[in-house]
Amino acid sequence: MLQETKISENLSIVKPKKKKREDKVAETEMKKLENVLFGSLYPVEFGKNIEEEEDALFITDRSANSALSVYEEDAAIVATEDLAPRTPVWVDEEEAKTNINISKVNRLRKIRKEEDEKIISGSEYVSRLRAHHMKLNPSTDWARPDSHVYNSDDSDGDFDGILQTTEDLVVPGSSKLLPGLLEYSRLVDANGQDPSSGPINSVQFHRNGQLLLTGGLDKKLRFFQIDGKRNTKIQSIFVDDCPIRKASFTPDGSQVILSGRRKFFYSFDLVKAKMDKIGPLVGREEKSLETFEISPDSKTIAFIGNEGYILLVSSKTKELIGTLKMNGTARALTFGNDGQELVATGGDGQIYHFDMRSMSCFHKGVDEGCLTGTALGMSPKGNIFAAGSDSGIVNVYNKEEFLGGNRKPMKRIENLTTKVDFIKFNCDAQILAICSSMKKNSMKLVHVPSFTVFSNWPPANKALQFPRCLDFSPGGGMMALGNAAGHVLLYKLNHYRHA
Structure with a gap:
């Protein structure tokens, strides 16, 4: 009851009348006391110079949204005499001089307040853009410091282990490559x-x-x-x-095998950085060993030989260990089943x-x-x-x-x-x-x-x-x-x- 009485007294003096200086000072001190005890309804409007109007003792906050506009005609904030005036750090003087035609650009028509509205000032243009941005990007609860999104009692809400691992937090949904265009x-x-x-x-x-x-x-x-x-x-x-x-x-x-149109081939040891020349192969008369394949287990090198022969060479000893025969000429090779x-x-x-x-x-x-x-x-x-x-x-x-x-x-x-x-x-x-x-x-x-x-x-x-x-x-x-x-x-x- 006491708070309602004080607030009603506060609302009853929104439009102050001409009084004597002593009454104004006493009234100001009373409002200061009310604000200390019960708090003000609205914050002080920053950037407003109180001394602009000679008799202005109250400042009405016009920056509130539509949900709070019902209070704008009923509430006011007492400006104390010891409050230092605050001005914006930087003001763009061109905003007030610039006029923007918002009817010519399609994406700007959405910020119109009236259907036939065309020209607005630069400062109004900036204000509407900010309001539109806030409308499209509302604040999220989880980003607020005082927010508690997760329930500590939830058995599935164990988030403490997220930062205790180096695993990826975002896992691709699928490893399936899609047809059409290759990225x-x-x-x-x-x-x-x-x-x-x-x-x-x-x-x-x-x-x-x-x-x-x-x-x-x-x-x-x-x-x-x-x-x-x-x-x-x-x-x-x-x-x-x-x-x-x-x-x-x-x-x-461990090594590199290289060959050309020669009776021999080379083996380069990557660890020792040593190049060895091998061949010609004993018992064979091939003039070219240019085509070969190495088994997945790194044990065998298969060279294409003459007249459909495939020469099998040990990758360790570099000696011929066997031959395979095709009816026609051999042109291409590949290993499967892990080299078997x-x-x-x-x-x-x-x-x-x-x-x-x-x-x-x-x-x-x-x-x-x-x-x-x-x-x-x-x-x-x-x-x-x-x-x-x-x-x-x-x-x-x-x-x-x-x-x-x-x-x-x-x-x-x-x-x-x-x-x-x-x-x-x-x-x-x-x-x-x-x-x-x-x-x-x-x-x-x-x-x-x-x-x-x-x-x-x-x-x-x-x-x-x-x-x-x-x-x-x-x-x-x-x-x-x-x-x-x-x-x-x-x-x-x-x-x-x-x-």
């Missing part, structure tokens, strides 16, 4: 610090995802540290008697499956529509493989169905028109890269789950030139492409988080 970014060339003077024939990432090797016809084996920004060159090795046709890390990352199987294709258009334990062929099947097989690629899990031919057609097979007698491919890809030279699956087999070195920009990236080609690849303006080789980083985040101009183009695949 990628062009980075600095992988060999930008030392481009090759000849065509690039081999490019491969080390299993750590940071080291990249390049090899080409300029007889140089180069190593680069890939970061996407500088791609620093680490080392360059000149092999004076062997233009490099292929160079590859062993899967365990070898798949080969060649001049007779058939696909051979060899058992590495018994050194024998356990299955042979015709590659549909293929006269001469030129390329092979196996998915990391070994459940599907792709075979390319000299006509530019790539057939993708389910391995179990193919071995079971079903020779019908899962998909027949006909996007290339010249001989397929290279086939490569990425780390999770969602992308299949196929390329031909006989035509500019002749490279396609296939979305494997849907077997559709990404429509925005290759880039426009023949940026790839004549592609010759490609490799995906172990985590899938980067893709390196070597071309005949001696450049290794580097791309970041935005769907994958790690290199």
